[in-house]
Amino acid sequence: MYDCIVVGAGPAGGTSTYHLAKLGHSVLVLEKESLPRYKPCGGGVSPAIAEWFDFDFASAISTKADTIRCTWKMGEPVEAELQTPEPVWMVRRDIFDHFLIQQAQKQGAELRDNTEVKGINFNIDHWQVNTANGPVTGRYLIAADGAKGPMAKWLGFKERKRRLAGALEAEAQAKVEHGNIAHFEFGMVKNGYLWNFPKADGYSIGIGTFMGNGQQDFKSILSEYGREFKLDIKSCKQYGHALCLWNGKQKLHTENAVLAGEAACVVDPFTAEGIRPSIFSGLLASQAIDKALAGDINALEKYSEAINEQWGTDMAWAQKLAGAFYRFPNIGYKVGVRRPSAVRIMGKILCGQLRYSDVTDHALKRLIPGIGS
Numbered sequence: 001m002y003d004c005i006v007v008g009a010g011p012a013g014g015t016s017t018y019h020l021a022k023l024g025h026s027v028l029v030l031e032k033e034s035l036p037r038y039k040p041c042g043g044g045v046s047p048a049i050a051e052w053f054d055f056d057f058a059s060a061i062s063t064k065a066d067t068i069r070c071t072w073k074m075g076e077p078v079e080a081e082l083q084t085p086e087p088v089w090m091v092r093r094d095i096f097d098h099f100l101i102q103q104a105q106k107q108g109a110e111l112r113d114n115t116e117v118k119g120i121n122f123n124i125d126h127w128q129v130n131t132a133n134g135p136v137t138g139r140y141l142i143a144a145d146g147a148k149g150p151m152a153k154w155l156g157f158k159e160r161k162r163r164l165a166g167a168l169e170a171e172a173q174a175k176v177e178h179g180n181i182a183h184f185e186f187g188m189v190k191n192g193y194l195w196n197f198p199k200a201d202g203y204s205i206g207i208g209t210f211m212g213n214g215q216q217d218f219k220s221i222l223s224e225y226g227r228e229f230k231l232d233i234k235s236c237k238q239y240g241h242a243l244c245l246w247n248g249k250q251k252l253h254t255e256n257a258v259l260a261g262e263a264a265c266v267v268d269p270f271t272a273e274g275i276r277p278s279i280f281s282g283l284l285a286s287q288a289i290d291k292a293l294a295g296d297i298n299a300l301e302k303y304s305e306a307i308n309e310q311w312g313t314d315m316a317w318a319q320k321l322a323g324a325f326y327r328f329p330n331i332g333y334k335v336g337v338r339r340p341s342a343v344r345i346m347g348k349i350l351c352g353q354l355r356y357s358d359v360t361d362h363a364l365k366r367l368i369p370g371i372g373s
Helices: 011-022 047-052 093-106 218-227 275-293 299-327 329-336 340-350 356-372
Strands: 002-007 027-030 063-065 067-072 075-081 088-090 110-112 117-123 126-131 134-143 163-173 181-185 192-199 202-209 238-245 257-259
Touching: 002 011, 002 126, 002 275, 011 027, 011 093, 011 134, 011 275, 027 093, 027 134, 047 275, 063 192, 067 329, 067 340, 075 340, 088 192, 093 110, 134 275, 163 218, 192 218, 202 218, 218 238, 257 275, 257 299, 275 299, 299 329, 299 356, 329 356, 340 356
Parallel strands: 002 027, 002 134, 027 110, 067 181, 134 257
Antiparallel strands: 063 088, 067 075, 117 126, 126 134, 163 202, 163 238, 181 192, 192 202
16 A cells, blocks of 8 residues: 555656655556656756755756747747846756656655556545556555546546647757757747757757637648758657646645646646646645645645645736737737847746746736737
């Protein structure tokens, strides 16, 4: 009988596993793929996550970006160096996610990868998790199996206000020029943006749309964008996937179980940043399970409250900004992006130095007069 079983070895699962194991609890993490496994993701990570851990991430970072460059239909460029103590980390998710799990294993956690969960049953005071390799039992359960994982449904979370967005990404192997620049393109796709993030040996390039359900030819747009960087996207393997954006206050706990990461729909609705909020949810999940194991009968309820207050409150501001910006992106770009100071503010948000609540009210006051004109 484990103290806790964690389903999913992404950033949320790895974080919760590490912290629970470090606190002395017996933890099993189940992952359906074999680690390290490829995960389509731009791989931009806020360096602010370092404050939640007591080890060095250097070996898990591919490169760092200290400059952001934005364009509108590949024109009207604005570029600014980040005025932050630490640049944005650029990681490859196979390396980064596995690194987190390895740190957890050093603390005594057990990993069973290549082990798909087939179903779950609650028995009086513990969970039985049925896997392709046989059943396992744990007093508590953390569901961190991502946007498409079945755990949330199996746990009874059928009425959540899930807001799905779509993305298409590719990894391009290439000689990296100007490897410290993260590129954002706002005019070529409706209700979203394209990105090109440098890695040590190539680029993570992708396209995402975060509002509405209009059909767009992602593959053609991404190929056109890639040509601007002399990249042949058609020759790269492309990965389409869903994103679970934050969509308002939600319950994230049930009997002896919580949701974390994209299973908890914590992705930023404006930038689609998912790694930092997933790690944050994993951290809070571990703290809640630790308290529950110590006898706090309200610990899991407090987890839902903490996520809603400490993350969701700021995401409400992000939703407001996304609603204004993506509905009128040409105005948004002209008054909200096309200034180096605005790009630096975006960088500070990505680096965790600013919250949306610090800047959105002012940004909306700039946007709304522009829209009215």
